Amino acid sequence: MEDVDHLAHERSKAQFDVEEMKIVWAGSRHAFEVTDRMSRLVASDPIFRKDNRTLLPRKELFKNTLRKAAHAWKRIIELRLTEEEASKLRFFADEPNFTELHWGMFVPFIKGQGTDEQQKKWLPLAYKMQIIGCYAQTELGHGSNVQGLETTATFDPLTDEFVIHSPTLASSKWWPGGLGKVSTHAVVFARLIITDDRDYGVHGFIVQLRSLDDHLPLPGITVGDIGNKFGSGAYNTMDNGLLRFDNVRIPRDQMLMRISQVTREGKYVQSNVPRQLVYGTMVYVRQTIVADASCALARAVCIATRYSAVRRQFGSQNGGVETQVIDYKTQQNRLFPLLASAYAFRFVGEWLKWLYTDVTQRLQAKDFSTLPEAHACTAGLKSLTTTVTADSIEECRKLCGGHGYLSCSGLPELFAVYIPACTYEGDNVVLLLQVARFLMKTVSQLPSGMKPVGTTAYLGRVEDLMQCHSTVKKAEDWLNPSVVLEVFEARATRLSVACAQNLSKFAKQEEGFLELAADLVEAAVAHCQLIVVSKFIEKLQEDIPGKGVKEQLQTLCYVYALNLLHKHLGDFVATGCITPKQASLANDQLRSLYSQVRPNAVALVDSFNYTDHYLSSILGRYDGNVYPKLYEEAWKDPLNESVVPDGYHEYIRPLLKQQLRNARL
Numbered sequence: 001m002e003d004v005d006h007l008a009h010e011r012s013k014a015q016f017d018v019e020e021m022k023i024v025w026a027g028s029r030h031a032f033e034v035t036d037r038m039s040r041l042v043a044s045d046p047i048f049r050k051d052n053r054t055l056l057p058r059k060e061l062f063k064n065t066l067r068k069a070a071h072a073w074k075r076i077i078e079l080r081l082t083e084e085e086a087s088k089l090r091f092f093a094d095e096p097n098f099t100e101l102h103w104g105m106f107v108p109f110i111k112g113q114g115t116d117e118q119q120k121k122w123l124p125l126a127y128k129m130q131i132i133g134c135y136a137q138t139e140l141g142h143g144s145n146v147q148g149l150e151t152t153a154t155f156d157p158l159t160d161e162f163v164i165h166s167p168t169l170a171s172s173k174w175w176p177g178g179l180g181k182v183s184t185h186a187v188v189f190a191r192l193i194i195t196d197d198r199d200y201g202v203h204g205f206i207v208q209l210r211s212l213d214d215h216l217p218l219p220g221i222t223v224g225d226i227g228n229k230f231g232s233g234a235y236n237t238m239d240n241g242l243l244r245f246d247n248v249r250i251p252r253d254q255m256l257m258r259i260s261q262v263t264r265e266g267k268y269v270q271s272n273v274p275r276q277l278v279y280g281t282m283v284y285v286r287q288t289i290v291a292d293a294s295c296a297l298a299r300a301v302c303i304a305t306r307y308s309a310v311r312r313q314f315g316s317q318n319g320g321v322e323t324q325v326i327d328y329k330t331q332q333n334r335l336f337p338l339l340a341s342a343y344a345f346r347f348v349g350e351w352l353k354w355l356y357t358d359v360t361q362r363l364q365a366k367d368f369s370t371l372p373e374a375h376a377c378t379a380g381l382k383s384l385t386t387t388v389t390a391d392s393i394e395e396c397r398k399l400c401g402g403h404g405y406l407s408c409s410g411l412p413e414l415f416a417v418y419i420p421a422c423t424y425e426g427d428n429v430v431l432l433l434q435v436a437r438f439l440m441k442t443v444s445q446l447p448s449g450m451k452p453v454g455t456t457a458y459l460g461r462v463e464d465l466m467q468c469h470s471t472v473k474k475a476e477d478w479l480n481p482s483v484v485l486e487v488f489e490a491r492a493t494r495l496s497v498a499c500a501q502n503l504s505k506f507a508k509q510e511e512g513f514l515e516l517a518a519d520l521v522e523a524a525v526a527h528c529q530l531i532v533v534s535k536f537i538e539k540l541q542e543d544i545p546g547k548g549v550k551e552q553l554q555t556l557c558y559v560y561a562l563n564l565l566h567k568h569l570g571d572f573v574a575t576g577c578i579t580p581k582q583a584s585l586a587n588d589q590l591r592s593l594y595s596q597v598r599p600n601a602v603a604l605v606d607s608f609n610y611t612d613h614y615l616s617s618i619l620g621r622y623d624g625n626v627y628p629k630l631y632e633e634a635w636k637d638p639l640n641e642s643v644v645p646d647g648y649h650e651y652i653r654p655l656l657k658q659q660l661r662n663a664r665l
């Protein structure tokens with residue numbers, strides 16, 4: 001009972017309107033209403049229970065996932081859910097499975113790359129799940145280097161077909177989710193080869209893999225699961241697959257032909273659009289991954305914050321209660337920046353969604369001017385937010401001490417499910433190098449008078465930003481958005497310009513890129529952090545209703561920015577943006593901001609509006625009733641089904657007897 005009181009007391013200290021903050025977090029009143037309804041629907045349905053997930057062997061685990069996915073689809077149809085509601089329902093069901101790839105990559109790929117006729121043919125089948133699709137790009141030998149893929153699609157003019165073939169072992173498709181055991185169809189990336197033996201590079205094709213009658217692989221197709229992955233439960237609910245083609249024939253009209261076409265005569269026709277549009281689905285998914293990062297981070301932070309308020313260690317005097325661990329400054333210094341990051345990533349995710357919608361509309365009007373920026377922003381922010389989120393989930397585990405290591409804390413499985421986000425949809429370092437390429441191009445165009453726009457507009461003020469020195473004289477001076485923004489802009493500019501100057505010393509730019517890659521990645525990170533800070537500041541310019549809500553967000557914005565400044569002090573001081581004295585004032589200010597966050601911390605994580613079902617964590621329970629539930633949970637473990645364990649007679653008893661005999665000798 002004592003623990004329950006702890007959280008009620010915490011909630012009573014909040015200095016803002018939690019219900020209004022829930023709406024800010026959700027993005028709108030409508031989004032809040034849908035999210036809330038869907039999360040409760042899932043939580044109240046016993047088929048979606050997940051407390052036994054880490055204990056199931058793979059085959060049972062997988063079958064159970066299929067059951068849940070089928071049940072989710074049944075509910076979506078029965079309740080006539082909208083696309084938005086259906087996607088929320090799948091999100092809260094919280095179990096990686098083939099439907100993510102079907103709805104998240106297969107359908108978007110056909111929408112983005114298919115002609116009107118192709119969309120008319122394939123989309124209705126996919127929407128009704130009469131076919132199930134996946135995204136088969138990566139191969140055993142190549143993932144990052146998409147241009148290096150080896151699968152071939154050779155046009156045969158005699159039969160008007162493409163022949164899909166895996167010429168080497170390394171060309172086997174490897175990793176696609178949903179491929180191993182479920183998908184009937186795949187979008188397959190293959191090198192297009194036309195009769196003249198000319199290689200036209202990588203293109204997307206729809207290939208049927210399994211019979212729609214008995215689910216057996218079609219002739220020429222070898223397909224299976226790639227095996228167990230990191231952690232128990234976790235991402236093993238997904239059938240990541242392998243796939244080989246032995247001269248499999250598909251009709252010509254199964255090459256996705258919105259961007260380029262092969263005619264009946266075998267002529268290659270390139271529409272008047274950049275060829276990079278074939279990567280469009282990756283841009284789309286990277287943008288959704290940024291939004292998901294804030295959810296995963298918020299989930300870990302919610303668990304760690306509630307538990308830190310419940311957990312007490314040391315400090316008891318005269319038999320009184322001990323100190324809540326959340327009151328230790330070290331705990332605050334580790335936890336509150338993560339809380340601030342969850343909010344920061346939420347807002348930058350909202351902005352990125354806007355950017356993606358904007359670039360999509362422009363592309364439809366044949367305006368390709370913002371495509372490079374959209375690629376750089378989605379790649380860079382995907383990299384930044386997933387790296388921070390993965391590291392932060394592990395930090396939250398440590399913040400929960402020993403109990404964080406228990407499966408029932410929810411953190412080990414969250415970590416195991418989340419960490420591949422640093423790799424899929426582009427390895428995070430490879431993606432940062434793309435951002436660096438974009439920055440170097442922008443800097444190199446400055447002398448010709450080119451005015452950068454969008455997220456690189458600050459580089460247009462390169463001369464000022466190379467010179468400026470922060471004016472901060474006392475700690476409170478850091479509580480000024482333009483002061484904060486200026487130092488982040490100056491640091492990003494100076495790191496980029498230094499890289500550009502070093503690059504110019506190389507005779508061949510590509511050699512310079514290889515040699516300076518580590519510095520280039522640091523410049524890219526600085527640029528991406530600046531985007532997050534600036535979008536948080538922009539969010540604060542909006543009219544935000546609700547008592548105290550804006551003030552809390554302001555505090556979190558400064559925590560986010562000043563903590564980054566503290567962590568990357570080397571950059572800020574070495575590039576001369578701030579002095580060591582100003583850095584120390586920033587740290588003083590940060591400490592005082594932690595004191596402002598402290599009474600609001602539990603309410604700030606309540607604002608995520610997560611159900612106990614979604615959190616699946618005894619440490620993060622809404623009611624804070626941790627110890628009795630931990631005790632109860634321990635007894636549910638299969639090892640506790642018998643008092644004396646299996647194996648006692650074979651292995652423990654003889655050992656003990658042996659010891660006894662030895663002792664008597």
Ligand SMILES: CCCCCCCCCCCCC/C=C/C(=O)SCCNC(=O)CCNC(=O)[C@H](O)C(C)(C)COP(=O)(O)OP(=O)(O)OC[C@H]1O[C@@H](n2cnc3c(N)ncnc32)[C@H](O)[C@@H]1OP(=O)(O)O
Nearest residue numbers: 094095096137143144145146276279283292375424425426
């Ligand atoms: C219950 C919990 C749930 C958790 C939440 C999960 C939800 C989300 C579901 C996710 C499920 C995961 C599924 C995973 C799927 C996958 O992983 S699919 C495979 C993804 N693969 C990759 O991302 C490969 C990464 N590699 C690349 O993207 C590219 O090859 C590259 C490295 C970016 C480019 O290499 P390069 O050789 O330089 O490229 P070129 O092809 O030569 O292009 C050069 C120019 O093109 C520009 N460019 C590159 N990419 C794009 C793009 N996408 N859009 C626009 N422009 C692009 C590039 O900047 C160059 O431009 P210039 O310099 O101007 O020439």
Ligand SMILES: Cc1cc2nc3c(=O)[nH]c(=O)nc-3n(C[C@H](O)[C@H](O)[C@H](O)COP(=O)(O)OP(=O)(O)OC[C@H]3O[C@@H](n4cnc5c(N)ncnc54)[C@H](O)[C@@H]3O)c2cc1C
Nearest residue numbers: 135136137138142143144175176177420423424425426429
């Ligand atoms: C859980 C999961 C799900 C996936 N789902 C799918 C899917 O549905 N469909 C699909 O097609 N693929 C999928 N993938 C594959 C995924 O997209 C690739 O694994 C990813 O793009 C990374 O490529 P890679 O494996 O070739 O890594 P590699 O490129 O081999 O990376 C290995 C190391 O080399 C470094 N490196 C590589 N190139 C460079 C460079 N140029 N400069 C500096 N360092 C470099 C990387 O940073 C990394 O440290 C999935 C992967 C995972 C883990």
